[in-house]
Amino acid sequence: MFPDSKIPEGPLAEKWDKHKFNVKLVNPANKRKYDIIVVGTGLAGASAAASLAELGYNVKAFTYHDSPRRAHSIAAQGGINAAKNYQNDGDSVYRLFYDTIKGGDYRAREANVYRLAQVSVNIIDQCVAQGVPFAREYGGLLANRSFGGAQVSRTFYARGQTGQQLLLGAYSALSRQVAYGKVKLYTRTEMLDVVIVDGQARGIITRNLITGEIEQHAAHAVVLATGGYGNVFYLSTNAKYSNATAAWRAHKKGAYFANPCFTQIHPTCIPVSGDYQSKLTLMSESLRNDGRVWVPASKETAERLRKGEIRVSDIREEDRDYFLERKYPAFGNLVPRDVASRNAKMMCDEGRGVGSSGLAVFLDFADTIKRNGADWVSQKYGNLFDMYAKITGENPYEQPMRIYPAVHYTMGGLWVDYNLQTTVPGLYATGECNFSDHGANRLGASALMQGLADGYFVIPYTIGDYLAQTPPKPVTTEHPAFKQAEAEVRARVQQLMSINGTRTPDDFHKALGHIMWEYCGMARTAEGLQHAKAEIQKLRREFWSDLKLAGTEAEMNQALEKAGRVADFLELGELMVDDAYNRNESCGGHFREEYQTPEGEALRDDENFTYVAAWEYTGDNRASVLHKEDLHFENVKLTQRSYK
Amino acid sequence: MAGSNPNAKPMNLTLKVWRQKNRNAQGSIVDYQVKDISPDMSFLEMLDVLNEDLLRQGEEPVAFDHDCREGICGSCNLFINGRAHGPEPGTTTCQLHMRKFNDGDTITIEPWRANAFPVNKDLSVDRSAFDRIIQAGGYISVNTGGTPDANEIPIPKEIADRAFEAATCIACGACVASCKNASAMLFVSAKVSQLALLPQGHVERKSRVENMVAQMDKEGFGACTNIGSCAAECPVGISLENIAILNREFLAAKATSNNLA
Missing domain, CATH: 3.50.50.60 (FAD/NAD(P)-binding domain)
Structure with missing residues (x-):
């Protein structure tokens, strides 16, 4: 129940x-x-x-x-x-x-x-x-x-x-x-x-x-x-x-x-520039009020741009594809995040991405600057433009920003x-x-x-x-449950400190991130998720046998802090994969490739999946138990979301 | 297309880093070499590279504070080559990129130096004095609920914009670190100005400035001698004008104070 x-x-x-x-x-x-x-x-x-x-x-x-x-x-x-x-x-x-x-x-x-x-x-x-x-x-x-x-x-x-x-x-x-x-x-x-x-x-x-x-x-x-x-x-x-x-x-x-x-993949982030990258930076969605998202209309143009044979300014208006405005005329560049992200990925998958990696689309303010002036844009978005310039070394007032989706919210x-x-x-x-x-x-x-x-x-x-239903008596830490919980925490910290392997917490974290992004990111498949589950389990075993830390637990130790968090991510990642595998439909940020409309939009299965999947933990390395809370819509009629 | 300079080559650098075991230990500068640093890396990503190397060799990584890496949380606080947040104006350490340095450079990295900011470890300092200054009065005393409709208090755009500018302080402490007196006047003045400019803040105007300044003095920050290095080095451009507003507010409060303590 x-x-x-x-x-x-x-x-x-x-x-x-x-x-x-x-x-x-x-x-x-x-x-x-x-x-x-x-x-x-x-x-x-x-x-x-x-x-x-x-x-x-x-x-x-x-x-x-x-x-x-x-x-x-x-x-x-x-x-x-x-x-x-x-x-x-x-x-x-x-x-x-x-x-x-x-x-x-x-x-x-x-x-x-x-x-x-x-x-x-x-x-x-x-x-x-x-x-x-x-x-x-x-x-x-x-x-x-x-x-x-x-x-x-x-x-x-x-x-x-x-x-x-x-x-x-x-x-x-x-x-x-x-x-x-x-x-x-x-x-x-x-x-x-x-x-x-x-x-x-x-x-x-x-x-x-x-x-x-x-x-x-x-x-x-x-x-x-x-x-x-x-x-x-x-x-x-x-x-x-x-x-x-x-x-x-x-x-x-x-x-x-x-x-x-x-998980929410935000469409407008600064693209990854190298393996050393420690985090991704968001460019506010508000930019889509005035910026126009586009890629070159043809693969060939995109490729020449990536190779540096032509510049952005060489691409004529009719050779640009403002794909959100084209596909979703009612909402245009202001479609919800999941839709914008998925479309950016589709463009890049088609080979029309920009930037050296080809994993980026343009967010272009040229029209707005022409219409309202650079000062107006600076008033509204100045700090975002500055941030973009600092990170990329490019001036977004002079050339379009390059953006790509990134994990943003859960x-x-x-x-x-x-x-x-x-x-x-x-x-x-x-x-x-x-x-x-x-x-x-x-x-x-x-x-x-x-x-x-x-x-x-x-x-x-x-x-x-x-x-109001709890007696207003003082609470203390005298109950044995406190002693036991503390002992468990100490044991775990000491376990992390004593592995003495060869790989750093960041090393494991990056490896987990690769698995999650590849198989449980913007597009998911049953096969990929099963593969990811096995990979995560393997990585978790390696973590507990090959982690490297230094210093002691009785002092400021940022690597130890990190290790404890990564250990938990390694368990949560597997549950995310289980949940994505269980949900045989596409909805919002959860896009299973097997379930899409002919136009590539998310295809829900309201008959079988109008529920909240609530997972119960049953023990280390044991399968979590799924409980379903049925969702009842008494006021809103369920329809295929349309932003066209 | 990636980065500003496609010809920029990876750099090798010498780092001189302040290492200090804990608050009471003696610290010292230790030299490290880092190799193959991409010009597109942020300064903190360069330190990540150093720390990964150190940890793999079984040495303790360099402790430093950071979090959002977007220049807004105010956590990062490195004194780089003698300047708070390094050589680029209007930039926090996390937004400083290695393209501002050259192959072969030697870079000195120290923590903020101020009596009111004791060192926790290596480059991490304790800035809780800032919290205590805010607790002394950096707020408007309203409880949740029972507030008037937001549009019942029209505020001229110019005033709202000025209040906003003052409110953008990220409490990183660069102003203190850059001041020869280790004064916290720019930090305190930013909050005093924001709330003095807004009509909502007028009710507690006098007690606020008196209490915040008293707490600032209690924390051991130095006096302001109007040099202005705080504003010059502030990564978010908090204006020196705020200190003038603080001084005016303080004098006005003291002149008519009920609280002559």
């Missing part, structure tokens, strides 16, 4: 309000008797920690960074969606809900997505009150722009660094609670396990990254806001430290992992119910760490929205329902 997703009864638009009324409350005087651990201080974590502390709970906030402000939310560029309809262009809560469900290729829960759209409007109010300097019009009111998968302008932004400004807003709220003593902040502290007491989450085990000390922390509830697992691919737009360890440890302690194969994550609680009572997951709102593909500018929705406006209500 699948755990109850706790979706409230009643009409879609009333579910959240009714639920807020029906959940139990903790009275103000009792709130101070409850301790809550929040792991991660990005948008989802900082907003949750601050909001819970404001309510009166005692919060302990953990980050492996030196400051909460370093969390990878800070790198989000383009913007945050909200159904404000400030532009009078027909937006509404229902339209944002509809766009998100459709964008996610009908693999998300209606009730969760509707709630997300509802609270989106509160987020903007909250952020402005905090002093977040969103872009404004000359009249002093807020500006908007449009993003992929939508035909309205509902994206709020702060030049190309919206994530930074929103995170600094949440960080300021968190800092205020630290000053009040309501949040105790643990920096450079990494969670390495969750502690379960009598079936309920009651604490975590951490490692101090400066001293190496292993420590126990107890609380009445634990919130994981630890981000996504895109770095399983090694090369991604994620920050270097971004990892799956907290979520994976929770999974191994009983939390189901949902839709692990749903829609999958810990399974949570409507309250954002995992299958372990007392253990919650918010933001990218959970699977909840984006289905098989996330729309641009919706990650910031979800992280802040969960942290500011959902978890403060829903966690009270659980705590």
